[in-house]
Amino acid sequence: MVEQTVNIVSNERATDLYFRLVVRAPQIAPLVQPGQFAHVRILPLRDALLRRPFSIFQVEGDTFAILYKSVGKGTEVLSRMRPGEELNAIGPLGHGFTVPQPGGETPLLVAGGYGMAAMHLLAQRSPQTGIVFVGGRRRVDILCEEEFRALGWEVRATTEDGSHGEKGLVTQPLIAELKRTTAGRKLFACGPTPMLKAVGRLAEEFNVPAELSMDEHMCCGVGVCLTCVIPVKAGDAWEYQRTCTEGPVFDSREVVWEVTR
Amino acid sequence: MVEQTVNIVSNERATDLYFRLVVRAPQIAPLVQPGQFAHVRILPLRDALLRRPFSIFQVEGDTFAILYKSVGKGTEVLSRMRPGEELNAIGPLGHGFTVPQPGGETPLLVAGGYGMAAMHLLAQRSPQTGIVFVGGRRRVDILCEEEFRALGWEVRATTEDGSHGEKGLVTQPLIAELKRTTAGRKLFACGPTPMLKAVGRLAEEFNVPAELSMDEHMCCGVGVCLTCVIPVKAGDAWEYQRTCTEGPVFDSREVVWEVTR
Amino acid sequence: MKSEIRNPMSEAANDARATDLSVQIGSLRMQNPVTVASGTFGYGVEYAELLDLNQLGAVVVKGIRLTPVRGNPTPRTVEVASGLINAIGLQGPGVDGFIQKYWPFLKGLKVPTIINIWGTTVEEYAEVARRFDGLGGVGALELNVSCPNIKEGGAQFGTDARLLSQVVAACRKATRLPLITKMSPNVVSIAPYAKAAEDAGSDALAVTNSYPAMAIDIETRRPKLANVTGGLTGPCIKPIAIKLVWEAAKAVKIPIIGMGGIQNAADALEFIMAGATAVAVGTANFYEPQTALHVIEGIRDFMQRKDIRDVREIVGSVQLPK
Amino acid sequence: MKSEIRNPMSEAANDARATDLSVQIGSLRMQNPVTVASGTFGYGVEYAELLDLNQLGAVVVKGIRLTPVRGNPTPRTVEVASGLINAIGLQGPGVDGFIQKYWPFLKGLKVPTIINIWGTTVEEYAEVARRFDGLGGVGALELNVSCPNIKEGGAQFGTDARLLSQVVAACRKATRLPLITKMSPNVVSIAPYAKAAEDAGSDALAVTNSYPAMAIDIETRRPKLANVTGGLTGPCIKPIAIKLVWEAAKAVKIPIIGMGGIQNAADALEFIMAGATAVAVGTANFYEPQTALHVIEGIRDFMQRKDIRDVREIVGSVQLPK
């Protein structure tokens, strides 16, 4: 975990909905593990004080990249920043995905929306390729298929309106695939909470291990404020654990879904 | 008085200390009288809410210009804005200088710092030329001498450190000039309060009329908040009047200096 | 033919039915719930060049006392993070000066004028109320019992429930005009004060006035306000004001005019959902004089988007978690 | 020769004399007046990678009660204009959990640890104080009598002067550790509460805790916090906090730790001039973890620029207009 001023190398529209930001962050970039995030201070915000968390999408040399969607005041201001301008980042943060061992389990990645970004580094660092299941509402919600194919992964896309790939939810092709075989397979998922919940249920049903990257609002990003907690099993009961520190990646069997919102 | 979004035409360093901002303001520009100001909302400020008042320096077609010094958060942010970006302005505001009548009194202008900006339009609109007395601490504080000379005015500069023009205070050459003659002459002054006070005293001593543009912090700029008041004679007593509405230009005999800070 | 296809009259009627923004504050009807905060809108006339005053729910004027008031020395305001501290000291022309200078303009407006009044004694409040009762045509009186910027009068009436009752009751006797009591935020719990004002005959509450605050210039080591302390307003106080409105609304049955940092329709709707029947735009007027009009427009848009016909359906509609 | 020209030792000594930043909070000496606000710095260890904790005046930990506390459901925080509203609900490991998990690290620091404690009864406060008294090596105890986010315990102790006295007196009996009473801002006037804490044996006051506040999501019509209301902190409350510190400082002789929206040295100096002997950085840690260190540096720079040798010369040095 390092705090540093980072310089914008590029900040361009990647798809209709997403922007791709590359920053020079020589102290942070080399440390990044798949599933970790950077906590970014967008300095021109001024009256909006908090940092914004973004999964680290790619690492190259002394730079890292994020893929982000303009959804509110922070990301909107960010999308108008130009190369050469400064941000501040703390990273890499959080407990990421367990990178598969060489010859170990075959990874099945399940992603919705910016979840794709969080999984890319995992695909890159995984010694064996697997399948990526990616879902969204419309064609424009499907991100970086090409990047995964370029790494030799199989991509199965679904859209709710059928405008791209199979029509339906991302869990459909996943169920089909799990029905085919579960042996030696492991799920890794990142996306909206309902999707994670569905993946968790499938993991239980099919008895496959699953790691889920949970999406909670954050404040400090480093474990001091206790904003980002989710209910996690603790003996017979449960306790709140921090998404930014014990997570964002949790073993799906640990999450107490009954208590989550 | 009009509120409108204005577009930055140019925003460049005019001197070591001052920037010159030109904005396209078709509704405001044609209405401006000498000594009036624009109340500018610098949108990127966000957590600093208030508008900033600036004297209108020049009017050309549908644009007006201001000359400003970067002294705090607003002017600092302003100095980094680029052509094409938007500001919002309310203007023209305030009760300006009385433009001399053709063949009427000879204007003697006294300016300190950005006071020069406020006087330029007066010089331009005055049917007869006069003398401009301009003072500052150092050479860099002396603004737009050339603009006044180009209008055919005589300029007498003073600096406290003697780095430009006569060494000393702006009132020195003014006193010399008033000693020469006061007949048919009228003072117009804009600058820091101590300078205005000195000019007011000279006006009394030499029994010449004087109009002073007072410098008070402002909030609304249009007369509703009662922030910008100065003590003004009212019968035997005094009352607070608004710099933004009854002023910024007051007859020097009206100001109750004993009560001012 | 044409008239069969489009009847502009009935369409307008439809539209009006589609979004009814009118609200009632005691016997005062407002065409929409958006007014302005006393002291941030002068006497209306100053803004007449910049916006159409007749589109507001009401105009609220700067606090007026029986006699003219000179106000505090300068500096009177200072900008702080997302806010402003002011210590104007209730400068004003007094009842007679107001009637002479400003009333002719205000009474010509199509929208009601609410007059914010204050005094240094219970009797003075009542006397001012009586004078405005006699004037005719006034929309309502707002009792400022919560100005933090003057020693005598103001704040202590708002933080002492017994005095508050006395002021409201005395004004109630002095006039039949709707009475709005402007509450102080500077209390442990607003409920008993809200109740006291209601019980003493207030028709509505205005929540909230400014928060006692201070700023120091570290270079000169002097307070940034000549009055040393002042009242904090603007977006920075919105979350505290929302909570006060929510609590006051639970405590009383009379309507509440919510205010504190409103910059846009979303802010106004937050107040309305918390329990305000109407809202007032204050500090935002200073930097964006059109704010109140944008708020009205934005509330109408919201209602149309959500298919809400009557703004009163939104009042107090916040849903608490089970 | 060389040593005759430059003696690094004596130069360091000179420098230290030139700017003495140390302050005293009861019997606790702090090397500089800058600490952190409880609940915004975890248990120190979380920030150890990002800053050198040993440069702080003290480390202040999150509020601890006798037994573990699960805290409120989420969402627990929401960003507002120049501020934050939180309703964490004092999640914590309890005294035993704290001692086991965090104390080994904290007691290894060169700077003192101040432990923020709370309870739901006077007896529980005293019991927690007794436990930490027995631990050895604790710098001071801060009594949180002003948390707005839990029903039982917290706030009501801070807004009832009698209860406040009882809590402080009971803790005073339970320990000889310096006691800092963390005041509620939610009072008409802070003076009587400050006096009550002083009289009951508090060694210092912490001013101030967060302000009761609320935010509503207008799309869902639900409160933005699961707990409905929360506490407002950050730059938005600074002007109110400065005023409270100024008033508290006039009311008591014991030192005050000022806090509320401090982002930089200028903010800290404003608190010190208002009457605070020390300051704490809170919400700013969340967005700029190095803030406290920058504040220390900035205070030192200010003192050198103004040729001030002892930071205590600045305490309460605001000059009122005649």
Ligand SMILES: Cc1cc2nc3c(=O)[nH]c(=O)nc-3n(C[C@H](O)[C@H](O)[C@H](O)COP(=O)(O)OP(=O)(O)OC[C@H]3O[C@@H](n4cnc5c(N)ncnc54)[C@H](O)[C@@H]3O)c2cc1C
């Ligand atoms: C671990 C993690 C990884 C993330 N990775 C990505 C990513 O790779 N790409 C991407 O586009 N987005 C990502 N997000 C979501 C991203 O943080 C939000 O979209 C962003 O904070 C929105 O900020 P805003 O100012 O534009 O929105 P606003 O709505 O104006 O923000 C208001 C507040 O809510 C918080 N907030 C709003 N939406 C979210 C959200 N979905 N999750 C968490 N906090 C939120 C903001 O941080 C801020 O504090 C991630 C979130 C988390 C927790």
Ligand SMILES: Cc1cc2nc3c(=O)[nH]c(=O)nc-3n(C[C@H](O)[C@H](O)[C@H](O)COP(=O)(O)OP(=O)(O)OC[C@H]3O[C@@H](n4cnc5c(N)ncnc54)[C@H](O)[C@@H]3O)c2cc1C
């Ligand atoms: C009628 C009038 C005409 C002016 N004309 C010019 C001009 O032509 N050129 C120019 O450079 N400056 C002019 N000024 C001063 C200018 O308004 C301030 O320099 C500017 O507001 C500083 O803003 P800031 O955010 O950079 O400073 P900050 O110090 O960060 O501002 C904080 C607050 O103080 C106010 N403030 C600070 N300094 C002044 C000041 N000297 N006068 C009034 N308010 C102040 C700001 O408006 C703001 O509300 C004029 C002021 C007035 C009243």
Ligand SMILES: Cc1cc2nc3c(=O)[nH]c(=O)nc-3n(C[C@H](O)[C@H](O)[C@H](O)COP(=O)(O)O)c2cc1C
């Ligand atoms: C400069 C100024 C002057 C004010 N004068 C009065 C007043 O005369 N009477 C009154 O009841 N409230 C007065 N107020 C308080 C406002 O009416 C309002 O309650 C407060 O500003 C909160 O709203 P806001 O945050 O939108 O400004 C004044 C506020 C400001 C900023």
Ligand SMILES: Cc1cc2nc3c(=O)[nH]c(=O)nc-3n(C[C@H](O)[C@H](O)[C@H](O)COP(=O)(O)O)c2cc1C
């Ligand atoms: C997330 C959060 C948690 C807090 N927890 C505590 C706490 O446990 N005990 C306490 O006394 N104060 C707590 N506080 C209050 C702070 O210590 C401090 O008084 C307040 O935040 C004001 O300072 P600031 O504006 O610099 O944040 C908390 C504040 C925040 C923002």
Ligand code: FES
């Ligand atoms: S965001 Fe602060 S603890 Fe996780």
Ligand code: FES
């Ligand atoms: S600045 Fe508001 S009255 Fe002049």
